[in-house]
Amino acid sequence: MAEATANNVVLTAPAEKEILTTADGTPLKVSLQRALRREKTRALLLIAPLFLFILITFLMPIFDMLYRGVDNTVMPQYMSRTVQALGEWDPTGEEIPDEPIFEELFLDLKEGAENKTIGRVGKRLNYEKSGMSSLFRKSQRRVKKIEDPPYKEALIKMDKKWGDINTWRLIHRERGKYTMSYYLAGLDMRTDEHGSIRAQDEKRQIYVKLFGRTLWMSALITVICLILAYPISYLLSTLPLRTSNILIILVLLPFWTSLLVRTTSWIALLQQHGVINDLLVWLNVVSEDGRLSMIHNKTGTIIAMVHILLPFMVLPLYSVMKTIPPSYMRAARSLGANPFLAFVRVYMPNTVPGIGAGCILVFIISIGYYITPALVGGTDGTFISNFIAYHISTSLNWGLAAALAVYLLAIVLVLYILYDKVVGINNMKLG
Amino acid sequence: MKLKLTSVAAGLASGLLLAGTAQAVDLTVVSWGGAYTASQQKAYHEPYMKMNPDIKILNDDSASEGLAKLRAQVEAGNISWDLVDMVASAAITACDEGIVLEIDHDTMLAPAPDGTPASEDFGDMIVSECFIPQIVYSTTFGYRTDLVKTPPTSIADVFDLEKIPGKRSLEKASINNLEWALIADGVPPEEVYDVLETEEGVDRAFAKLDTIKDQVVWWVKGAVPTQLLADGEVVMASAYNGRLFSAIEEEKQPIGMMWDWQVFDLDGWVVPKGGKNEAEVLKYLKWATDTQRLADQAKFISYGPARKSSAPLVGKHADLGIEMGPHMPTAPENAKTTLLFNFEFWADRRDELDERFNAWLAQ
Numbered sequence: 001m002a003e004a005t006a007n008n009v010v011l012t013a014p015a016e017k018e019i020l021t022t023a024d025g026t027p028l029k030v031s032l033q034r035a036l037r038r039e040k041t042r043a044l045l046l047i048a049p050l051f052l053f054i055l056i057t058f059l060m061p062i063f064d065m066l067y068r069g070v071d072n073t074v075m076p077q078y079m080s081r082t083v084q085a086l087g088e089w090d091p092t093g094e095e096i097p098d099e100p101i102f103e104e105l106f107l108d109l110k111e112g113a114e115n116k117t118i119g120r121v122g123k124r125l126n127y128e129k130s131g132m133s134s135l136f137r138k139s140q141r142r143v144k145k146i147e148d149p150p151y152k153e154a155l156i157k158m159d160k161k162w163g164d165i166n167t168w169r170l171i172h173r174e175r176g177k178y179t180m181s182y183y184l185a186g187l188d189m190r191t192d193e194h195g196s197i198r199a200q201d202e203k204r205q206i207y208v209k210l211f212g213r214t215l216w217m218s219a220l221i222t223v224i225c226l227i228l229a230y231p232i233s234y235l236l237s238t239l240p241l242r243t244s245n246i247l248i249i250l251v252l253l254p255f256w257t258s259l260l261v262r263t264t265s266w267i268a269l270l271q272q273h274g275v276i277n278d279l280l281v282w283l284n285v286v287s288e289d290g291r292l293s294m295i296h297n298k299t300g301t302i303i304a305m306v307h308i309l310l311p312f313m314v315l316p317l318y319s320v321m322k323t324i325p326p327s328y329m330r331a332a333r334s335l336g337a338n339p340f341l342a343f344v345r346v347y348m349p350n351t352v353p354g355i356g357a358g359c360i361l362v363f364i365i366s367i368g369y370y371i372t373p374a375l376v377g378g379t380d381g382t383f384i385s386n387f388i389a390y391h392i393s394t395s396l397n398w399g400l401a402a403a404l405a406v407y408l409l410a411i412v413l414v415l416y417i418l419y420d421k422v423v424g425i426n427n428m429k430l431g
Numbered sequence: 432m433k434l435k436l437t438s439v440a441a442g443l444a445s446g447l448l449l450a451g452t453a454q455a456v457d458l459t460v461v462s463w464g465g466a467y468t469a470s471q472q473k474a475y476h477e478p479y480m481k482m483n484p485d486i487k488i489l490n491d492d493s494a495s496e497g498l499a500k501l502r503a504q505v506e507a508g509n510i511s512w513d514l515v516d517m518v519a520s521a522a523i524t525a526c527d528e529g530i531v532l533e534i535d536h537d538t539m540l541a542p543a544p545d546g547t548p549a550s551e552d553f554g555d556m557i558v559s560e561c562f563i564p565q566i567v568y569s570t571t572f573g574y575r576t577d578l579v580k581t582p583p584t585s586i587a588d589v590f591d592l593e594k595i596p597g598k599r600s601l602e603k604a605s606i607n608n609l610e611w612a613l614i615a616d617g618v619p620p621e622e623v624y625d626v627l628e629t630e631e632g633v634d635r636a637f638a639k640l641d642t643i644k645d646q647v648v649w650w651v652k653g654a655v656p657t658q659l660l661a662d663g664e665v666v667m668a669s670a671y672n673g674r675l676f677s678a679i680e681e682e683k684q685p686i687g688m689m690w691d692w693q694v695f696d697l698d699g700w701v702v703p704k705g706g707k708n709e710a711e712v713l714k715y716l717k718w719a720t721d722t723q724r725l726a727d728q729a730k731f732i733s734y735g736p737a738r739k740s741s742a743p744l745v746g747k748h749a750d751l752g753i754e755m756g757p758h759m760p761t762a763p764e765n766a767k768t769t770l771l772f773n774f775e776f777w778a779d780r781r782d783e784l785d786e787r788f789n790a791w792l793a794q
Contacts, residue, residue, distance in 0.1 A: 045475025130783040206790040393499040
């Protein structure tokens with residue numbers, strides 16, 4: 001391509017006087033562009049399947065997730081009348097809405113009770129304020145019995161929460177198509193009754209701490225992996241091929257074993273009445289009552305995850321070390337460097353691409369790790385991804401799960417950019 | 432030529448076979464797996480399939496994520512499940528969201544043998560219009576008979592580290608634990624939910640849990656606590672009574688039961704709205720939830736049938752031959768002190784209290 005443009009420049013230079021043409025009379029420039037375009041189309045068509053695949057299976061779910069974190073369509077959809085009428089109501093005052101708005105509410109409740117959709121509104125608002133779920137369930141059951149206006153009295157008589165101004169402030173605040181509350185909740189913040197954003201009650205703060213713990217433990221796991229993998233990789237790269245091939249299989253064998261099998265074997269090894277503790281008691285290293293708790297806590301998560309992620313560090317390091325000629329070290333030694341200096345000044349800088357690749361792989365995989373912390377993490381060894389899973393499958397608060405996932409994605413992207421700035425992404429070698 | 436004929440015949444035969452299977456209906460029934468699904472398989476599915484050869488019942492063991500997966504199926508507009516086993520509180524949520532069928536218990540379910548309509552036979556167990564109760568189960572305590580010096584006799588012992596030292600296992604959720612903590616702290620059981628309504632009450636419950644926090648191994652899946660007991664990892668654990676029964680009677684583990692303030696809860700069926708085989712599944716449901724069938728299930732697992740009329744029919748365990756009556760959570764000697772799970776309270780406060788519980792765990 002570069003060549004083609006270069007030709008172009010040369011050819012078009014004299015074109016001021018006379019336009020060069022091909023055999024069939026079209027200007028050479030046009031003909032050349034056409035040929036190039038054909039090439040480009042062909043290339044595009046070739047990558048089209050992959051592009052579509054990534055678009056459908058990767059990018060679209062991410063955008064769907066981004067959207068879920070702000071999605072609040074339940075409110076305008078199933079409470080359309082009330083939501084519209086509330087636009088004119090002043091939430092800063094101390095007066096609950098008047099009869100016209102209650103009439104709209106009554107109509108919404110009645111329609112929602114018939115279609116069995118009003119429960120979704122209750123479920124949505126219950127995330128903001130406990131008690132909303134039963135308020136709407138009760139209303140669904142009893143709204144059929146209300147026939148005549150005034151609806152305000154009838155509804156408040158049915159449940160006094162309808163007469164509570166904070167119920168109305170909440171509906172007023174969450175009346176739009178979009179909501180900030182999931183993203184705020186993901187940062188341990190909330191909106192209070194008066195609409196100002198403040199920190200969540202201290203007893204309920206959890207996510208910021210968990211993000212911190214996830215980052216900190218992932219960093220620790222990465223460092224331990226590096227410390228363990230560096231000598232192994234060095235040994236593998238310096239041994240003769242036959243021996244190193246056998247050893248490489250020892251690295252890969254656990255890598256090919258099912259993750260669940262490896263994690264549960266750690267449970268069998270590390271638990272209080274497990275192999276290691278039994279051995280220690282038998283050797284009189286610890287007493288029967290002093291058995292070590294090494295699983296269902298941070299220690300368990302770190303041990304199991306280091307084991308699982310070690311190959312991701314060994315392989316890039318090995319592939320980089322393999323390419324460093326042994327003559328470098330010999331040269332350094334012959335020029336007077338002691339072994340340590342030769343290693344630090346000559347060998348190690350050459351392995352930086354491998355260190356970078358291994359660290360970023362291990363760190364990014366571990367930051368989103370789910371199954372191992374879930375099985376062996378107990379309470380203080382769980383990661384943020386365990387809470388995302390919890391909100392997806394147990395609490396069913398998908399909006400919050402989406403918001404947490406987006407924060408996690410953002411952290412990974414920021415770290416990736418930082419890495420690019422500090423080390424440079426081109427300076428990474430995966431194998 | 433001969434070869435050709437045989438292949439044609441084979442083709443025809445397989446075509447006929449296909450046509451034959453095309454008429455058969457596959458019902459996908461979602462349940463909890465393990466011993467529980469096995470009890471349903473033996474009491475309901477197998478006899479029903481024998482009676483109706485064109486119906487094939489397929490088991491799916493994802494009930495623990497039933498609500499989440501059902502919701503995902505509804506969102507995707509492709510409902511592949513026909514019947515889902517859920518605990519009552521999940522059924523209430525599913526009903527709120529409008530993703531399961533409303534059931535008219537009297538017309539859609541069989542009456543008791545003496546003609547009592549189903550709604551009366553089930554009575555209070557019908558906690559939601561969409562819910563068809565199946566069993567009463569309880570969350571109670573098991574302890575290692577060989578690892579504790581004095582066996583626990585009351586819920587207060589669970590919180591008493593001096594009387595019974597060692598690790599204990601509790602469910603990693605706010606439900607049950609907060610109630611037990613308050614009762615152990617001296618709150619009269621009938622006032623437990625009133626106390627929990629207040630901020631001070633919740634603080635009090637967490638303060639009580641604080642006293643044993645570092646001695647607790649938290650479980651999520653129902654099979655874990657009995658496993659922890661069997662491994663000797665904990666000396667006592669809260670668990671579903673049926674799981675404890677099979678650990679004690681079937682696996683002969685050295686485990687004892689402590690029934691004090693067991694919490695009763697319900698488990699039953701919901702029918703997803705928009706399922707492909709609605710007519711067939713409702714027919715099956717009417718049969719599988721009649722008096723005899725519910726009593727039959729108790730032959731395979733120690734959960735109490737939800738119908739009043741089934742209780743007298745509960746017999747012996749199908750394999751072990753032991754009388755099942757005394758092992759039911761509802762048996763008089765086991766049910767001296769019981770707490771009924773308050774569905775309304777937890778439907779409102781579960782999100783909030785679980786959040787606080789998780790924050791408390793992370794501290």
